Amino acid sequence: MEITLSPLSPSFSKTFFSSLYELKDGERIRTCLQCGTCSGVCPFGYIMKFPPGKMIGALRAEIFDQVIKADSVWMCISCNACAAFCPSNIPITAALMTRAKEEMLLAGNIPAELQAAMENTQRYGNPLGESPRKRADWTAGIHPEVNILSKTRQPVDVLWFVGDYASYHSRMQPVTKAFAKILNALGVKFGILGTEEFSDGDSQRLAGERGLFEMVAQKNGQLFKKYKFNEIITTDPHAFNAIKNEYPLLGIKYPVRHYTQFLFERLEQLKPLMKKEVKAKVAYHDPCYLGRVNGVFDEPRALLAAIPGIELVELSHQRMNSLCCGGGGGGMWLDGFQWEKAHTRLSEWRVREAMAVHADILAVACPYEPPRFEDATKTIEGAGQLKVREIAELIAESMEV
Amino acid sequence: MSQDIFVVVEHLREQVADISHVMLAGARQLSGSTGGKVMAVLLGQNTQGLANSLAADGVLYVDHPSLAEFTSDAYQLALAGLIQERSPRAVIFGHSSIGMDIASGLSAKLGFPVVSSCRNFTADGKFVSQICGGKIMAEGELPAPTALVTMVPGGYKAEEGNQPPAVETIAAPALDNLRISIKQYIEPDTSDVDISKEAVLVSVGRGIQNKDNIELATELAEALGCAVSASRPVVDQGWMPTTRLVGKSGKRVKPKIYLALGISGAPEHVEGMSDSQVIIAVNTDSNAPIYNIAKYGTTVDMFDLLPVLTDKVKQAK
Amino acid sequence: MKIAVPVKFVPDLVEELTIDSGGTALDTSWLRLIINEFDDHAVEQAILLKERGGGQVIVAMSEAEGADDFLFASAAKGADQLIKLTGDFSASNNHALARAYADLLKELQPDLILTGVQAHNDLDGSVGPLLAEYLGMPYVGYVSGLTVAGDKVTVRKEYAGGLIAEMEVNLPAVLGIQAAEQPPRYVAYSKIRQVMGTAKIEERVVADLDLSGGITVSRMFQPEVAERATMIEGSPEEVADKIIGILKELGTL
Numbered sequence: 001m002e003i004t005l006s007p008l009s010p011s012f013s014k015t016f017f018s019s020l021y022e023l024k025d026g027e028r029i030r031t032c033l034q035c036g037t038c039s040g041v042c043p044f045g046y047i048m049k050f051p052p053g054k055m056i057g058a059l060r061a062e063i064f065d066q067v068i069k070a071d072s073v074w075m076c077i078s079c080n081a082c083a084a085f086c087p088s089n090i091p092i093t094a095a096l097m098t099r100a101k102e103e104m105l106l107a108g109n110i111p112a113e114l115q116a117a118m119e120n121t122q123r124y125g126n127p128l129g130e131s132p133r134k135r136a137d138w139t140a141g142i143h144p145e146v147n148i149l150s151k152t153r154q155p156v157d158v159l160w161f162v163g164d165y166a167s168y169h170s171r172m173q174p175v176t177k178a179f180a181k182i183l184n185a186l187g188v189k190f191g192i193l194g195t196e197e198f199s200d201g202d203s204q205r206l207a208g209e210r211g212l213f214e215m216v217a218q219k220n221g222q223l224f225k226k227y228k229f230n231e232i233i234t235t236d237p238h239a240f241n242a243i244k245n246e247y248p249l250l251g252i253k254y255p256v257r258h259y260t261q262f263l264f265e266r267l268e269q270l271k272p273l274m275k276k277e278v279k280a281k282v283a284y285h286d287p288c289y290l291g292r293v294n295g296v297f298d299e300p301r302a303l304l305a306a307i308p309g310i311e312l313v314e315l316s317h318q319r320m321n322s323l324c325c326g327g328g329g330g331g332m333w334l335d336g337f338q339w340e341k342a343h344t345r346l347s348e349w350r351v352r353e354a355m356a357v358h359a360d361i362l363a364v365a366c367p368y369e370p371p372r373f374e375d376a377t378k379t380i381e382g383a384g385q386l387k388v389r390e391i392a393e394l395i396a397e398s399m400e401v
Numbered sequence: 402m403s404q405d406i407f408v409v410v411e412h413l414r415e416q417v418a419d420i421s422h423v424m425l426a427g428a429r430q431l432s433g434s435t436g437g438k439v440m441a442v443l444l445g446q447n448t449q450g451l452a453n454s455l456a457a458d459g460v461l462y463v464d465h466p467s468l469a470e471f472t473s474d475a476y477q478l479a480l481a482g483l484i485q486e487r488s489p490r491a492v493i494f495g496h497s498s499i500g501m502d503i504a505s506g507l508s509a510k511l512g513f514p515v516v517s518s519c520r521n522f523t524a525d526g527k528f529v530s531q532i533c534g535g536k537i538m539a540e541g542e543l544p545a546p547t548a549l550v551t552m553v554p555g556g557y558k559a560e561e562g563n564q565p566p567a568v569e570t571i572a573a574p575a576l577d578n579l580r581i582s583i584k585q586y587i588e589p590d591t592s593d594v595d596i597s598k599e600a601v602l603v604s605v606g607r608g609i610q611n612k613d614n615i616e617l618a619t620e621l622a623e624a625l626g627c628a629v630s631a632s633r634p635v636v637d638q639g640w641m642p643t644t645r646l647v648g649k650s651g652k653r654v655k656p657k658i659y660l661a662l663g664i665s666g667a668p669e670h671v672e673g674m675s676d677s678q679v680i681i682a683v684n685t686d687s688n689a690p691i692y693n694i695a696k697y698g699t700t701v702d703m704f705d706l707l708p709v710l711t712d713k714v715k716q717a718k
Numbered sequence: 719m720k721i722a723v724p725v726k727f728v729p730d731l732v733e734e735l736t737i738d739s740g741g742t743a744l745d746t747s748w749l750r751l752i753i754n755e756f757d758d759h760a761v762e763q764a765i766l767l768k769e770r771g772g773g774q775v776i777v778a779m780s781e782a783e784g785a786d787d788f789l790f791a792s793a794a795k796g797a798d799q800l801i802k803l804t805g806d807f808s809a810s811n812n813h814a815l816a817r818a819y820a821d822l823l824k825e826l827q828p829d830l831i832l833t834g835v836q837a838h839n840d841l842d843g844s845v846g847p848l849l850a851e852y853l854g855m856p857y858v859g860y861v862s863g864l865t866v867a868g869d870k871v872t873v874r875k876e877y878a879g880g881l882i883a884e885m886e887v888n889l890p891a892v893l894g895i896q897a898a899e900q901p902p903r904y905v906a907y908s909k910i911r912q913v914m915g916t917a918k919i920e921e922r923v924v925a926d927l928d929l930s931g932g933i934t935v936s937r938m939f940q941p942e943v944a945e946r947a948t949m950i951e952g953s954p955e956e957v958a959d960k961i962i963g964i965l966k967e968l969g970t971l
Contacts, residue, residue: 105906108904131734209907212907379638474856502894508851509852510851515931517836531941537939538939540935541934582886697961700949706958710957710962713962717965
């Protein structure tokens with residue numbers, strides 16, 4: 001871990017520093033105490049050559065080009081723990097880490113997996129590289145039929161922004177169907193964008209592809225403008241975050257809620273429909289962009305608690321201090337890279353925590369999580385019995401829809 | 402003008418490439434509808450002996466120092482004259498590093514159309530080409546009077562002849578002003594296999610259970626002369642190096658044969674290998690998604706199958 | 719050193735392909751086009767050469783949906799000149815395309831021409847060797863690395879099984895690229911957008927295409943899709959025999 005103190009290009013550090021000031025609360029970076037909290041709370045801080053605190057130090061020493069040369073910023077999964085615990089309220093994830101990734105990307109220093117996800121988003125509108133024509137294929141077999149707005153052009157109460165993984169991933173499609181059935185059972189008048197929908201772009205943005213994010217955001221914005229609805233809901237916390245916090249900065253302003261908030265509002269209507277017991281000890285994992293970033297902690301827990309038979313237990317990392325599944329900020333597309341550096345996965349830590357509280361089910365509320373945690377249950381000894389279920393799946397199971 | 406089918410024999414370093422035997426089998430079938438003979442065209446220097454294994458009615462052999470090693474320059478010059486002089490009904494090349502270097506150039510030079518990626522011929526002598534990654538087949542009349550064809554494997558079994566065919570030695574034309582020369586051959590680096598370039602992969606997944614069992618897969622791969630690759634859990638465990646990883650976070654591979662041992666077929670893995678020509682899945686779980694993309698499957702326990710298969714491969718060699 | 723890279727688009731295999739009502743061609747109304755992956759490598763290789771030894775990179779392609787985006791992305795990577803051939807290419811084949819490129823390249827007089835070794839929709843030969851013959855230049859395909867020295871280029875030509883032949887080729891020459899020395903790079907979308915504002919695409923009209931040397935397709939069809947794997951039943955011995963059969967059938971044993 002050698003760090004040369006002689007600046008190679010102080011002007012780069014200065015330019016970079018001043019680019020941070022242009023971001024919201026960016027000037028707060030001056031108030032850094034170098035307390036090291038960020039580097040300590042960062043799940044991968046111990047392995048980074050330049051953990052967040054040291055990055056700020058490098059900025060001050062005007063040796064930030066060394067940070068860009070080292071590739072440790074690709075260990076950042078934008079979980080926002082650093083920013084949440086920073087006593088100086090510095091937007092470490094939103095400003096420093098994301099800007100640093102932008103520089104990495106402009107310099108062409110990008111792991112191949114991440115490159116493929118970016119190229120796929122550019123070309124197909126989703127990072128998985130799936131055909132955009134198949135984006136609504138998951139709707140097959142659902143009754144009443146899912147209202148696809150480009151086909152029906154009917155005004156609806158709720159526009160459901162489905163998102164990438166919920167639309168395409170084979171593990172997530174059953175969850176997506178389950179949620180559609182719940183909406184149908186509740187009599188919600190909803191519609192989806194279908195094959196027109198683009199990636200929300202938030203993880204691409206947090207992985208440094210600002211331009212690409214703006215491109216897909218504007219395309220989604222055009223679609224929102226085309227149809228009539230009162231609010232947007234989504235099962236994807238990343239889409240939720242993008243539409244809630246980032247799209248408005250581009251002039252795309254719509255009310256949006258995560259599905260757990262939407263269902264919580266209808267809990268009294270939901271309760272009598274949940275008849276079947278789901279006898280299990282359930283631990284809830286707070287998704288970073290639902291909980292820590294957007295403050296939604298209670299609604300998912302209330303929904304779980306309302307399912308007959310479920311006993312809720314808490315994980316050691318919970319709520320504000322939740323531990324990332326490892327998929328955020330481009331982590332979904334950095335698996336190989338991060339494994340090579342760390343030889344561990346955050347999802348595995350989390351599964352061990354669930355085992356420690358003797359949970360039968362690890363409940364989640366984000367489409368990135370079931371595949372990640374399920375993979376982890378396969379590699380951790382003794383975790384084979386632990387089930388990973390999306391809240392929507394558990395509700396649908398109890399409703400027998 | 403004849404009805405003969407020429408096959409330009411591919412060989413490198415005293416070895417006839419397999420595709421040559423496939424082409425001869427294709428030519429044999431085609432000659433049935435055209436009524437001509439199957440003539441192997443062998444270019445080289447002191448390589449006449451290679452003619453013995455060819456299942457052809459005759460061999461046209463051209464010997465010249467400039468043909469000692471393959472270069473498109475010398476091969477094209479030598480073939481152009483021969484094709485013009487003999488006017489065969491078709492000339493078949495491999496759709497390969499050798500055949501593709503010369504077939505199109507000859508088409509441009511001689512004005513004869515060239516058919517690419519021909520997999521087989523129909524009973525009435527039409528070509529059937531395999532394009533778009535095997536998703537589309539294109540059929541048509543073989544262009545007349547002479548068609549040039551590049552052939553992919555898959556349509557015919559490679560078969561060697563059982564007796565040496567008659568060899569007619571053809572005088573080489575002047576092979577002057579050549580613009581390409583060979584400097585050296587570089588042997589494949591076996592210390593670091595590039596799995597994306599392997600024609601066959603023996604790939605292991607979680608079902609391999611432990612590091613010691615990988616030896617079973619390695620033995621089979623050694624017998625086949627191919628490489629072992631792996632899915633993520635196996636690499637994560639440190640049982641195989643990352644260079645062997647197939648899938649989203651590893652390499653994308655498209656071998657002719659992908660033998661998936663104990664691989665369930667998660668989308669992250671499938672992304673890296675679904676372009677394989679033939680996937681053979683060995684998995685005790687008959688519901689494993691790998692069977693949705695595999696061409697063949699078996700639920701036989703791989704630990705029972707592997708030793709037997711390795712022995713049989715060794716015998717077949 | 720002037721390096722020209724003529725490229726072409728091919729059907730994107732991510733999308734389902736369908737046959738048109740005539741039954742002899744792909745249904746273009748549902749077709750999405752994408753850069754031929756080997757051509758993408760050819761562009762990367764040209765830019766690597768430029769970065770290494772200086773020079774000028776020209777990328778040329780025929781008109782198609784998405785052509786401008788591809789050309790701009792090439793410029794963002796480092797290409798200096800962008801050329802688009804315009805005209806009716808709907809009935810085009812590789813012979814016609816190679817002739818059109820030959821006309822263009824006779825005028826541009828590059829020292830080196832790099833193009834993808836093949837494309838998955840090639841039906842009448844590949845563009846590289848056709849072009850070489852029309853230009854009277856030597857051609858080597860399956861190239862995965864090259865070094866230019868004076869009026870010669872030394873190439874690494876790949877054969878099956880990983881064997882590589884090092885060949886020396888007189889310039890000017892056409893090379894069919896199998897793989898660039900490093901995978902095609904990523905350019906941030908913001909860079910592409912920037913280039914769109916500054917780079918120019920030169921358009922050249924190709925009046926009529928000479929299709930001779932091409933072939934005629936009388937029937938196009940999709941091979942039967944195996945729904946699920948054909949299960950091989952029996953004892954380990956029987957299963958092994960069947961697998962040996964498959965290995966032999968594909969010429970891998």
